[in-house]
Amino acid sequence: AQAAATPNGGDVIANLFQWNWNSVAAECTGVLGPKGYGAVQVAPPQESISLPGHPWWEVYQPVSYNLNSRMGTDAQFRAMVTACHNAGVKVYADAVINHMAGSNQTSTTGYGGSAFSPSAYSYSAVPYAKSDFHGSPPCPNADLGINDWNNVTQVQECQLLNLEDLNTESDYVRGKIAGYLNTLIGAGVDGFRVDAAKHIAQADMGNIVSRLSDTRWGGRPYVYQEIFPGSGGQLAPAAFEGNGSVLEFTYASKLSQQFNGNIANLKTFGQSWGFEPSDKSAVMVTNHDLERDKTTLTYNDGSKYKLAHVFELAWGYGTPQVYSGFRYNNKDDSPPADGSGFVTDVNCGNNTWTCTDRDQGISNMVGWHNATRGESVANWWDNGGNAIAFSRGSKGWVAINNSGSAVTQTFTTGLAAGTYCDVIHGDLSGSDCTGPTVGVDGSGKATVTVNAGDAVALYTATTGTTS
Ligand code: LM2
Ligand code: CA
Missing domain, CATH: 3.20.20.80 (Glycosidases)
Incomplete structure (x- = not known):
């Protein structure tokens, strides 16, 4: 098992x-x-x-x-x-x-x-x-x-x-x-x-x-x-x-x-x-x-x-x-x-x-x-060129850029509206984030830049403030 x-x-x-x-x-x-x-x-x-x-x-x-x-x-x-x-x-x-x-x-x-x-x-x-x-x-x-x-x-x-x-x-x-x-x-x-x-x-x-x-x-x-x-x-x-x-x-x-x-x-x-x-x-x-x-x-x-x-x-x-x-x-x-x-x-x-x-x-x-344990992969996105993103149900979302140049995109994250800590570059400290945050709008969309060779990851436990 x-x-x-x-x-x-x-x-x-x-x-x-x-x-x-x-x-x-x-x-x-x-x-x-x-x-x-x-x-x-x-x-x-x-x-x-x-x-x-x-x-x-x-x-x-x-x-x-x-x-x-x-x-x-x-x-x-x-x-x-x-x-x-x-x-x-x-x-x-x-x-x-x-x-x-x-x-x-x-x-x-x-x-x-x-x-x-x-x-x-x-x-x-x-x-x-x-x-x-x-x-x-x-x-x-x-x-x-x-x-x-x-x-x-x-x-x-x-x-x-x-x-x-x-x-x-x-x-x-x-x-x-x-x-x-x-x-x-x-x-x-x-x-x-x-x-x-x-x-x-x-x-x-x-x-x-x-x-x-x-x-x-x-x-x-x-x-x-x-x-x-x-x-x-x-x-x-x-x-x-x-x-x-x-x-x-x-x-x-x-x-x-x-x-x-x-x-x-x-x-x-x-x-x-x-x-x-x-x-x-x-x-x-x-x-x-x-x-x-x-x-x-x-x-x-x-x-x-x-x-x-x-x-x-x-x-x-x-x-x-x-x-x-x-x-x-x-x-x-x-x-x-x-x-x-x-x-x-x-x-x-x-x-x-x-x-x-x-x-x-x-x-x-x-x-x-x-x-995100037990949640299914959803909202798959890729650009065919070494960058991907997906959510696990509505609990977490990640984008991974394995290419040599930054990717900026409006993604469907599956997440509820709110401001989320990017846990690849910041730690959650209480309800604050020591790094960058990402805003998700009421339709679950977020505009994010993922740098070359980098990732951005958001999840529900790290919601800083809800809008
Ligand atoms: C494993 N998994 O099945 C380990 O992950 C692997 O790292 C172990 O090999 C192997 N099995 C045995 O447990 C390592 C290492 C070998 C080493 C053995 C034993 O990779 O190179 O073999 O541990 O220490 C060495 C010598 C080898 C010699 C052997 C016995 O490299 O040339 O055989 O000891 O004296 C003549
Ligand atoms: Ca044996």
Whole structure:
């Protein structure tokens, strides 16, 4: 199902990629709660391997299910979850449960001091031993690699990137994984981004999900699975929906293509484009893998990146994410960290982190998104030339100009007459607006200039004065 809204009506996920726990807590309190975000997605909280140079991807190589990690201690993790809940924000953890560390790794150092040995397939703090991993058989390839990405057995029971593949058919391994996830739920975690979910047999995942407790906040945990599209049948995203939602990679790549082409095409953006159903889709502009592969828009794309987030939050398809990571030069670069690899506090002011979640227009569109929940798209307008506008019922209206020159137009907004705050350039402060306002007349029309590479957004909660 779609992510359930928080008491404040939010469902938007801020993906604070590799922010440490103290910084996530501060962001929940200072930004995410006040702006109406529904949830934060946090880095894998289990202990991981520690490697020379500390590439960011260390955290995708678990060595135990202890909660001392690159992002902070067990106590800091729990304090972060509590702080986020107190701010009205749910916490979704990145769950790395398909595998443990790489079989090619020689490091025996982890972030929490647990003993382990990749060469021996030994993780004594869990404990896992060699018999808890897939070998050959069931993997048909002697080197345990995946040669055929359309072969279900190879994809699910061989090693992704040499990562030691857990024998999730076994009751023991299922119990250990569910035990780890239930520890997180016990700490207050509300859901899981399931890493490499395509590489876990559906029956195994279904069994693990069935063992999960209800969340402390109430209801079942929100499960959204990482299923990279490309294969059909049992490996297609649709085949995993019995166990939860799926991350919508097709949405991300098609959105990027339109912003690099002509966004007038977005008029029909939806399931007919090959997306999973809205209530099963966790949609995104980008994520950490996609920004590195440059298959989507990234923080280097300036206004297009921002406007794509504005569109995603306005359009109402799926459960949307705002991606907020760190700047890097080399694909393997670590986030800012101390000498031992522990990630240091996020600084949004020195150009190391992108802090997309704080962008004035994007963060205010979270409120716009919440206020228009359930309303249909109406009053579509486009000029055929990279500028669009639409309303969501009579609750909100947005215009997005992805072209190189300003557009001035009298629009039908669908809104009641009044003076509205343009939340892309101003914050609502009481009944005042810190930025420009737009007047809507008695027939719902407004004459607006939308600058090149910019947007204008109005919604009912931000009505300053009514005329
Ligand atoms: C994911 N989703 O399914 C993550 O989104 C993705 O970022 C992870 O890869 C992957 N699955 C495994 O969890 C990242 C990174 C890889 C890295 C792995 C493991 O993109 O480059 O692989 O984490 O840390 C690295 C090396 C690779 C090596 C592997 C095992 O780059 O060359 O394989 O470790 O030692 C021989
Ligand atoms: Ca597997």
